Amino acid sequence: MSSRQAKQVSMTGMQEIGSPSSKELDDANLARMGKRPVLKRNFGLMSMLGFSCTILITWEGIVVLFLQAYQNGGPAGAIYGYLFVWAGVASTFVVLSELASMAPTSGGQYHWCSMLAPRSTMKLFSYITGWLTVIGWQATYATSCYLCGTLIQGLIVLTNSSYEPKNWHATLIFWAVALFSITINSVGGKLLPRFEGFILILHILGFFAILIPLTYMADHGSAKEVFTEFLNLGGFPSQGLSFFVGMVGCIFAFAGGDAAVHMSEEILNASTAVPTSIMLSVLINGSLGFGMLLAMLFCLGDIEEALGSATGYPFMSIFLQATGSVAGTAVMCSIITTMGITTSVGMLASASRQFWSFARDRGIPGWRIWSQVHGTTAVPIYSVLLTTVVVCLLALINIGSAVAFNDLVAMSISGLYLSYMIVAGLLLYRRCTGGISNARSSDHGLVNVPGSICAWGPFHLPGIAGIAVNTFALIYMTIAVFFSFWPPSWAVTVQTMNFSVVGTFGVIMLSLIYYAVRARHVYNGPIVEIH
Numbered sequence: 224m225s226s227r228q229a230k231q232v233s234m235t236g237m238q239e240i241g242s243p244s245s246k247e248l249d250d251a252n253l254a255r256m257g258k259r260p261v262l263k264r265n266f267g268l269m270s271m272l273g274f275s276c277t278i279l280i281t282w283e284g285i286v287v288l289f290l291q292a293y294q295n296g297g298p299a300g301a302i303y304g305y306l307f308v309w310a311g312v313a314s315t316f317v318v319l320s321e322l323a324s325m326a327p328t329s330g331g332q333y334h335w336c337s338m339l340a341p342r343s344t345m346k347l348f349s350y351i352t353g354w355l356t357v358i359g360w361q362a363t364y365a366t367s368c369y370l371c372g373t374l375i376q377g378l379i380v381l382t383n384s385s386y387e388p389k390n391w392h393a394t395l396i397f398w399a400v401a402l403f404s405i406t407i408n409s410v411g412g413k414l415l416p417r418f419e420g421f422i423l424i425l426h427i428l429g430f431f432a433i434l435i436p437l438t439y440m441a442d443h444g445s446a447k448e449v450f451t452e453f454l455n456l457g458g459f460p461s462q463g464l465s466f467f468v469g470m471v472g473c474i475f476a477f478a479g480g481d482a483a484v485h486m487s488e489e490i491l492n493a494s495t496a497v498p499t500s501i502m503l504s505v506l507i508n509g510s511l512g513f514g515m516l517l518a519m520l521f522c523l524g525d526i527e528e529a530l531g532s533a534t535g536y537p538f539m540s541i542f543l544q545a546t547g548s549v550a551g552t553a554v555m556c557s558i559i560t561t562m563g564i565t566t567s568v569g570m571l572a573s574a575s576r577q578f579w580s581f582a583r584d585r586g587i588p589g590w591r592i593w594s595q596v597h598g599t600t601a602v603p604i605y606s607v608l609l610t611t612v613v614v615c616l617l618a619l620i621n622i623g624s625a626v627a628f629n630d631l632v633a634m635s636i637s638g639l640y641l642s643y644m645i646v647a648g649l650l651l652y653r654r655c656t657g658g659i660s661n662a663r664s665s666d667h668g669l670v671n672v673p674g675s676i677c678a679w680g681p682f683h684l685p686g687i688a689g690i691a692v693n694t695f696a697l698i699y700m701t702i703a704v705f706f707s708f709w710p711p712s713w714a715v716t717v718q719t720m721n722f723s724v725v726g727t728f729g730v731i732m733l734s735l736i737y738y739a740v741r742a743r744h745v746y747n748g749p750i751v752e753i754h
Contacts, residue, residue, distance in 0.1 A: 245491045249327075252494060255670050256326055256334075257751030263411070263601040266490035268499060270416035273423030275483045275504035278569045281512035282430055283562045284476030286538045287370060289519055290530070291711065293537075295469030297454030298444075298520045300462075304470040305516055309509045311699025312477045314692045316505045317684055318647045320498035323484045324680030325659075326671040327493035329580035330749060331484040332356045332642040337748035338671045339649035339658075345673055347738070349748045352645050353581045354734040356481075358727060359638025360574035363479055365614040366635050367567040368404075369621065372396035374560040377534035381543070382553055384533070390622050397618040400564055404571040405611045411600030415572060422565045429558040430511050433542075434518050436555070441522035441545030449520045457712040467706045471636065474703050476512060478635055480505070481643070482573040485580070498682035575610045579603035585745045588737060636707040637727045644700045651693045653677060673748045 250260040292301035333353030372393035455465040524544035532540035582593035660678040708724040
């Protein structure tokens with residue numbers, strides 16, 4: 224073996240155990256995109272897999288959001304809708320993984336948009352995509368904290384029938400969850416990766432802790448009822464329309480697929496570890512979610528009693544009917560509630576990193592403050608604090624109107640999916656026109672930034688297969704965004720109206736006003752900090 228070969232083997236071995244060579248390689252790849260490494264790479268593949276899986280928490284989401292799919296679609300609609308969403312999410316995640324492999328930065332969508340869009344439209348497209356991602360992540364984090372608050376209220380009602388839940392109670396619990404999240408995020412170091420690794424274990428063990436007693440103790444429905452019965456309790460003109468409206472619950476159960484992307488500058492071997500964690504998370508969560516959905520549908524019990532549950536969550540009544548024990552039901556529901564609380568930690572991390580990165584490139588008002596990183600913890604603490612303050616202020620809306628808050632957090636689907644659609648459309652155009660080089664990105668200087676060449680990363684689905692998956696992802700995302708704006712029933716009232724379209728495009732309009740007044744003078748897409 225030559226000395227050169229020996230050196231290569233040595234470096235490869237060092238990288239596999241997460242040595243400084245891995246970090247140096249990641250920092251070199253980041254430098255090729257014009258960025259200075261300022262965050263510490265504390266995540267490895269397993270901790271990032273835990274991070275991705277516990278952001279999605281699909282099986283927990285299916286349980287909590289069970290009512291939406293059941294009312295519009297019924298048992299059969301819920302199953303077939305889930306399978307369609309799972310396939311659509313998988314294709315979407317393939318596209319995101321390809322892009323993350325090309326340019327693993329915390330900016331994610333707006334950076335990818337800038338490197339793929341034509342020069343004439345790059346600046347505005349990138350800016351809008353950045354704000355759509357901000358909207359989506361702020362709303363997703365707010366949703367997580369809000370659901371935790373109402374879940375805890377439901378648990379109190381379950382164990383203490385004299386308790387009368389108030390909206391302001393949920394807001395106070397919301398703030399407590401946000402405080403817990405900011406505490407974990409502010410410490411820095413190895414705490415967050417280790418925390419996410421531990422939660423992955425709870426995520427998997429909790430699945431069996433609920434599935435086994437539920438399926439063993441409950442009375443089971445027939446396969447014919449589960450796989451052939453469709454419902455249209457929303458009163459829509461057709462069963463097909465009802466099916467697509469009910470599918471939104473399944474879509475939200477997979478929300479946050481780009482979480483690992485925004486942690487790219489804090490993980491070793493980012494160009495391969497991020498795509499791997501994203502794709503494994505959709506496989507693991509999709510499988511667990513489908514198993515739990517089948518269990519719920521076969522073990523419904525008295526569905527009318529479940530729909531009228533005083534807890535506000537039908538799944539709590541379904542668990543109670545199955546076990547016949549308030550204590551046992553409380554334990555099962557506590558697992559789901561705990562997972563919701565811990566998920567908020569990761570959501571705050573992703574939301575704040577995306578916000579920090581966008582501020583770093585001057586897309587946010589007050590960007591000089593929000594782009595700062597504290598040297599001792601290597602955490603963008605000001606962005607973490609601002610994200611927390613924003614969602615805590617949003618929680619005040621719930622005191623006046625829970626309906627208005629529900630409409631607000633519905634923007635998590637529309638914001639994130641619109642940002643996915645923009646970059647997926649640009650990627651499809653580029654790959655069909657041969658606008659992406661097959662050469663390794665390490666063979667060039669600056670790469671995958673505005674004005675430089677675009678080159679595929681290690682994760683890439685080539686040829687017709689890549690085009691087909693990319694096209695299907697766009698079709699699925701169009702359907703998801705369109706029906707995310709629909710109300711849950713055909714007869715619309717103030718209480719059932721979905722105002723998320725107003726919120727989403729309202730924030731876009733405000734961002735465009737800021738762009739016209741100020742941002743167009745300071746925002747030019749991702750800044751090249753290293754030439």
